[in-house]
Amino acid sequence: MKLYTVVWQGQEVVCVENPSGKLTILPYRSMNDLLTDDPESRKMVLEGGYACAGTLSWEEVRVLAPIPRPRQDVICLGMNYQKHKAEAEQFDTQAFTREQGRAVYFSKRATHCPGPGAPIPGHFDMVDSLDYETELAVILGREAKNVAQEDAFDYVFGYTIVNDVSARNLQTGHKQWYFGKGLDGFTPMGPCIVTKEAFAQPPAQAIRTWINGELRQEAVTDELIFGIAHVISELSQGMTLQAGTIIATGTPAGVGMGFDPPKFLQKGDIVRCQIEGIGVLENTVE
Numbered sequence: 001m002k003l004y005t006v007v008w009q010g011q012e013v014v015c016v017e018n019p020s021g022k023l024t025i026l027p028y029r030s031m032n033d034l035l036t037d038d039p040e041s042r043k044m045v046l047e048g049g050y051a052c053a054g055t056l057s058w059e060e061v062r063v064l065a066p067i068p069r070p071r072q073d074v075i076c077l078g079m080n081y082q083k084h085k086a087e088a089e090q091f092d093t094q095a096f097t098r099e100q101g102r103a104v105y106f107s108k109r110a111t112h113c114p115g116p117g118a119p120i121p122g123h124f125d126m127v128d129s130l131d132y133e134t135e136l137a138v139i140l141g142r143e144a145k146n147v148a149q150e151d152a153f154d155y156v157f158g159y160t161i162v163n164d165v166s167a168r169n170l171q172t173g174h175k176q177w178y179f180g181k182g183l184d185g186f187t188p189m190g191p192c193i194v195t196k197e198a199f200a201q202p203p204a205q206a207i208r209t210w211i212n213g214e215l216r217q218e219a220v221t222d223e224l225i226f227g228i229a230h231v232i233s234e235l236s237q238g239m240t241l242q243a244g245t246i247i248a249t250g251t252p253a254g255v256g257m258g259f260d261p262p263k264f265l266q267k268g269d270i271v272r273c274q275i276e277g278i279g280v281l282e283n284t285v286e
């Protein structure tokens, strides 16, 4: 099941793609309302959704990020694919070397997430090393507290694509990554949320990035060093994860700072992020 937030006749509506390939409007004011609804009543809405409300064609709508305004900052994993960890440590040993055996967690301010086709603001007055990071993002559909690893996927609602856009000069210069990854427009998301039933647990989907048509990143989403069940279980010990929480699981090798010399983003570059089964998130740097 693929869920979208779209603009239709000037207002945001939440839709599900129906078997005919069109969009059925769901009775929620926002994706956050859907995600925080009681799981049982949400299940009834989604199962009946194809029959009720109106149907829209793609020509009538503009697709936004599935969660245009997250309720909280996005939780992120750092250096969670082996080859990306190596390229990051090579770029800046002091900034990126971490203790073995522990996951790197940080948060990313995401006040407003650009959707497919929306520009990525480059902030070039303060950024000289703009980079891309295609990531599988996990969306929680119920509150999670003290979750065992074997139960972790009970709390997952679905998945989307996030581009963890990063200003390397701010990220390394300030030590903490919050500023360099949290500038306005640095969390493009989309095109939809795919509900978890569509994939294996954990998902093993091809993940790729192209810059101006050049393939830069290519991996499979089950190659994470710290997997989804580990992350949900670990973080939920002593820290309640609310419904609607977004967890970006880390990026594979092939980011701009991994090349010698680095291939950072410039104004006009087209960033195409793809995860098999979810779709394509394409944005142009502005």
Ligand code: MG
Binding pocket: 076, 077, 078, 133, 135, 164, 248, 250, 251
């Ligand atoms: Mg990242």
